[in-house]
Amino acid sequence: xxxxxxxxxxxxxxxxxxxxxxxxxxxxxxxxxxxxxxxxxxxxxxxxxxxxxxxxxxxxxxxxxxxxxxxxxxxxxxxxxxxxxxxxxxxxxxxxxxxxxxxxxxxxxxxxxxxxxxxxxxxxxxxxxxxxxxxxxxxxxxxxxxxxxxxxxxxxxxxxxxxxxxxxxxxxxxxxxxxxxxxxxxxxxxxxxxxxxxxxxxxxxxxxxxxxxxxxxxxxxxxxxxxxxxxxxxxxxxxxxxxxxxxxxxxxxxxxxxxxxxxxxxxxxxxxxxxxxxxxxxxxxxxxxxxxxxxxxxxxxxxxxxxxxxxxxxxxxxxxxxxxxxxxxxxxxxxxxxxxxxxxxxxxxxxxxxxxxxxxxxxxxxxxxxxxxxxxxxxxxxxxxxxxxxxxxxxxxxxxxxxxxxxxxxxxxxxxxxxxxxxxxxxxxxxxxxxxxxxxxxxxxxxxxxxxxxxxxxxxxxxxxxxxxxxxxxxxxxxxxxxxxxxxxxxxxxxxxxxxxxxxxx
Amino acid sequence: xxxxxxxxxxxxxxxxxxxxxxxxxxxxxxxxxxxxxxxxxxxxxxxxxxxxxxxxxxxxxxxxxxxxxxxxxxxxxxxxxxxxxxxxxxxxxxxxxxxxxxxxxxxxxxxxxxxxxxxxxxxxxxxxxxxxxxxxxxxxxxxxxxxxxxxxxxxxxxxxxxxxxxxxxxxxxxxxxxxxxxxxxxxxxxxxxxxxxxxxxxxxxxxxxxxxxxxxxxxxxxxxxxxxxxxxxxxxxxxxxxxxxxxxxxxxxxxxxxxxxxxxxxxxxxxxxxxxxxxxxxxxxxxxxxxxxxxxxxxxxxxxxxxxxxxxxxxxx
Numbered sequence: 005x006x007x008x009x010x011x012x013x014x015x016x017x018x019x020x021x022x023x024x025x026x027x028x029x030x031x032x033x034x035x036x037x038x039x040x041x042x043x044x045x046x047x048x049x050x051x052x053x054x055x056x057x058x059x060x061x062x063x064x065x066x067x068x069x070x071x072x073x074x075x076x077x078x079x080x081x082x083x084x085x086x087x088x089x090x091x092x093x094x095x096x097x098x099x100x101x102x103x104x105x106x107x108x109x110x111x112x113x114x115x116x117x118x119x120x121x122x123x124x125x126x127x128x129x130x131x132x133x134x135x136x137x138x139x140x141x142x143x144x145x146x147x148x149x150x151x152x153x154x155x156x157x158x159x160x161x162x163x164x165x166x167x168x169x170x171x172x173x174x175x176x177x178x179x180x181x182x183x184x185x186x187x188x189x190x191x192x193x194x195x196x197x198x199x200x201x202x203x204x205x206x207x208x209x210x211x212x213x214x215x216x217x218x219x220x221x222x223x224x225x226x227x228x229x230x231x232x233x234x235x236x237x238x239x240x241x242x243x244x245x246x247x248x249x250x251x252x253x254x255x256x257x258x259x260x261x262x263x264x265x266x267x268x269x270x271x272x273x274x275x276x277x278x279x280x281x282x283x284x285x286x287x288x289x290x291x292x293x294x295x296x297x298x299x300x301x302x303x304x305x306x307x308x309x310x311x312x313x314x315x316x317x318x319x320x321x322x323x324x325x326x327x328x329x330x331x332x333x334x335x336x337x338x339x340x341x342x343x344x345x346x347x348x349x350x351x352x353x354x355x356x357x358x359x360x361x362x363x364x365x366x367x368x369x370x371x372x373x374x375x376x377x378x379x380x381x382x383x384x385x386x387x388x389x390x391x392x393x394x395x396x397x398x399x400x401x402x403x404x405x406x407x408x409x410x411x412x413x414x415x416x417x418x419x420x421x422x423x424x425x426x427x428x429x430x431x432x433x434x435x436x437x438x439x440x441x442x443x444x445x446x447x448x449x450x451x452x453x454x455x456x457x458x459x460x461x462x463x464x465x466x467x468x469x470x471x472x473x474x475x476x477x478x479x480x481x482x483x484x485x486x487x488x489x490x491x492x493x494x495x496x497x498x499x500x501x502x503x504x505x506x507x508x509x510x
Numbered sequence: 511x512x513x514x515x516x517x518x519x520x521x522x523x524x525x526x527x528x529x530x531x532x533x534x535x536x537x538x539x540x541x542x543x544x545x546x547x548x549x550x551x552x553x554x555x556x557x558x559x560x561x562x563x564x565x566x567x568x569x570x571x572x573x574x575x576x577x578x579x580x581x582x583x584x585x586x587x588x589x590x591x592x593x594x595x596x597x598x599x600x601x602x603x604x605x606x607x608x609x610x611x612x613x614x615x616x617x618x619x620x621x622x623x624x625x626x627x628x629x630x631x632x633x634x635x636x637x638x639x640x641x642x643x644x645x646x647x648x649x650x651x652x653x654x655x656x657x658x659x660x661x662x663x664x665x666x667x668x669x670x671x672x673x674x675x676x677x678x679x680x681x682x683x684x685x686x687x688x689x690x691x692x693x694x695x696x697x698x699x700x701x702x703x704x705x706x707x708x709x710x711x712x713x714x715x716x717x718x719x720x721x722x723x724x725x726x727x728x729x730x731x732x733x734x735x736x737x738x739x740x741x742x743x744x745x746x747x748x749x750x751x752x753x754x755x756x757x758x759x760x761x762x763x764x765x766x767x768x769x770x771x772x773x774x775x776x777x778x779x780x781x782x783x784x785x786x787x788x789x790x791x792x793x794x795x796x797x798x799x800x801x802x803x804x805x806x807x808x809x810x811x812x813x814x815x816x817x818x819x820x821x822x823x824x825x826x827x
């Protein structure tokens with residue numbers, strides 16, 4: 005190397021050393037302007053990701069889909085019908101619940117300029133049932149889509165298979181997305197009708213969304229950069245390091261650290277937008293086939309201690325019943341007391357004192373393993389020896405058949421109206437019911453879903469009371485979604501699957 | 511040389527065939543099945559049967575293996591269960607980034623390891639000052655070898671990203687661009703892997719240098735009056751470099767595929783991170799494709815190391 009080239013090399017090195025932090029700083033300041041670009045980090049599915057939300061079905065897939073595509077509406081207990089409509093103006097039930105009329109808003113257009121019609125809505129409903137996992141097409145369980153009738157461009161009638169009165173809640177789930185009639189491939193060019201459109205997409209790295217100018221509502225943000233960051237530590241670090249403005253689903257400890265930094269706030273979701281963290285007791289295996297052992301377990305649990313320790317106080321106390329916050333959720337069932345003495349007595353009576361059981365868990369969602377650790381310790385204190393079998397992430401549900409055979413299994417619930425949740429997950433014969441088999445309760449749930457008004461509420465409360473007394477569920481806490489964000493961010497709706505349609509950055 | 515190249519290439523193909531059997535068998539034994547992954551937990555037996563037929567999983571394992579390995583050697587690694595993307599595309603996206611990271615590690619690692627390893631090796635058979643140099647370097651390498659990878663990476667992240675704000679804590683590359691558009695995202699992952707790898711490579715070079723320094727060949731050069739830098743550069747280094755390159759080549763393959771912890775911690779878009787994602791989501795075709803590709807990369811790196819080592823040996827002779 006001659007003198008000139010060495011000098012050039014050294015200058016280059018110094019320039020790089022100086023420039024590197026500056027480049028980083030430039031990245032940190034991006035996106036803060038009028039309108040501006042919001043940079044958000046969420047869990048995605050790596051380089052296998054596509055723009056088809058049902059292929060990967062991660063949080064990022066659905067948040068992006070909700071920004072790009074329309075929905076029928078979203079559940080909102082404060083709204084008149086219990087839902088806030090999106091591409092619809094109303095869902096009208098026949099007086100005998102024999103069918104539903106969906107009224108499409110006249111002002112919605114796709115990004116290719118075409119009008120959104122009832123035909124697109126029906127196509128989308130059929131697309132989801134044909135292409136998505138059963139979990140995402142459960143909205144259609146009670147509808148007869150084959151006999152659906154398009155009355156005109158803005159009216160669609162869906163006949164009912166069962167005369168249930170809560171189809172509106174099921175139709176307004178976030179995964180009931182609306183696509184243009186004939187959509188088969190999902191690319192940045194695919195017509196969409198949401199507040200944003202796809203500008204750039206790179207699998208596993210992120211998506212740039214731009215404001216959809218044909219969207220009828222007011223959208224403040226110019227663009228959104230959705231980043232796929234799987235590890236929760238990395239999401240929190242990206243926020244604190246100024247690489248993103250919004251970090252989805254932080255663990256409670258990280259949320260506390262982020263909250264302690266004056267630059268950020270933490271948004272906490274409220275019921276029904278909360279995740280139940282629990283343990284299922286396998287009723288087809290001893291010792292949990294004995295109702296005294298199940299009741300002992302429920303009484304041995306110190307729910308407040310679990311909330312304070314596993315979730316650092318951020319959460320909602322559970323009462324061994326799924327899905328709080330919906331109109332059908334239990335409100336009159338008393339809160340289970342913590343009574344370790346009675347738990348000891350019940351275990352002794354059942355001959356289960358000193359029996360060893362295995363609790364299988366995995367870090368599938370923040371707080372699940374700490375909650376199981378607490379439950380194991382508390383049950384051991386009253387005489388049931390609990391061994392924790394901790395699997396790697398993804399290991400809990402890796403083998404669905406094996407899950408049904410676990411003696412005690414960790415579980416977490418997503419927000420679905422409780423009676424529907426019971427029918428799809430908890431009813432007799434379901435793998436996830438872990439031996440629960442009560443045809444009488446199944447029938448009462450089915451009957452309650454056909455009622456409306458005060459009669460429905462009364463029937464629902466009675467079913468919940470039975471479940472509370474007899475079921476095999478320890479559900480001590482509900483975990484809110486904790487989302488960290490910069491102080492200037494406003495208008496993000498929802499916690500688990502946030503919508504940025506009304507968001508703005510100052 | 512041509513004969514060697516042909517023999518070794520055939521050896522690589524044979525080894526990959528054996529490896530493919532191991533990979534296929536191992537992924538068959540993974541808990542969970544692809545049908546459950548695709549059909550979902552609430553699918554009924556009819557839906558499960560349809561998915562199994564669509565994925566070809568209703569056929570015997572041997573038939574599926576023959577299909578898979580035949581396609582894989584033709585460049586088709588199958589389709590991801592998660593996003594239904596071709597696995598070859600996924601591997602291609604991520605392998606380049608991991609090779610780039612490995613290059614960023616090995617660019618400083620080779621001169622550092624050769625320099626420090628040779629200094630320690632020569633010092634170990636030298637005078638008091640030489641032994642002191644050897645002790646300092648050996649202690650340093652031992653200390654580094656004793657610290658787990660995640661701790662080194664975590665410390666670097668805490669100091670240089672969270673505390674000093676010198677580098678980004680997460681290796682977020684620009685969307686639609688290259689990792690090289692934002693070279694600063696390479697710094698912390700590369701530094702972590704450099705520190706982790708340096709200790710082992712220095713010790714290997716040191717052992718070789720100590721052997722060479724006491725060899726009759728170097729002794730006779732010394733008796734012939736060759737001393738100091740001339741002895742090191744003309745007689746010791748060429749003898750050290752050949753075997754050192756072979757050892758470094760083995761490590762290169764490990765860094766490309768084995769950087770799972772570091773890539774995950776910094777969320778670096780490399781193949782180790784992708785492998786971790788695929789295992790977590792039970793995306794069997796992606797796991798198989800990545801494992802086979804990493805096997806091929808390691809075997810090719812070893813072959814390249816052998817060829818370079820032989821070339822250096824030839825120069826020395």
